[in-house]
Amino acid sequence: xxxxxxxxxxxxxxxxxxxxxxxxxxxxxxxxxxxxxxxxxxxxxxxxxxxxxxxxxxxxxxxxxxxxxxxxxxxxxxxxxxxxxxxxxxxxxxxxxxxxxxxxxxxxxxxx
Numbered sequence: 001x002x003x004x005x006x007x008x009x010x011x012x013x014x015x016x017x018x019x020x021x022x023x024x025x026x027x028x029x030x031x032x033x034x035x036x037x038x039x040x041x042x043x044x045x046x047x048x049x050x051x052x053x054x055x056x057x058x059x060x061x062x063x064x065x066x067x068x069x070x071x072x073x074x075x076x077x078x079x080x081x082x083x084x085x086x087x088x089x090x091x092x093x094x095x096x097x098x099x100x101x102x103x104x105x106x107x108x109x110x111x112x
Contacts, residue, residue, distance in 0.1 A: 009046060012045050040101075043097055044059070048095070076099070
C-alpha cells in the first residue's frame, strides 16, 4: 500500500462565505456568543479516506513554517447531488470537508 503524503490528504482550502465567517469568529465583538470563540477555524477539502488524526498531522506538516497547533478536527461528508445535463441524469461528485480549529493566536494568512 502506498504511503500518502500530506498533500494527498489535504487537497485544498475550501473558501465560501460560511468558511470566511468561521475564520473571523475570534474577531467578532458584536455578538456575545460569538465573542467567546477565541480560536480560529479553517475549512479544507480532504481525501475521502482520511481520518482526523491524519488530517491534523498533515496540516501541521504543511504549515510547519507558521508553527500552528491543531486543537480539533470535525469532518463532514457531502453526498453527491443528482443533476441533469441535456436530458441525461447523473451526479455531481461528493467530497469530504474538514473544519480545523487551531490554537488561540495561531492563524493561516494566505492571499486568496
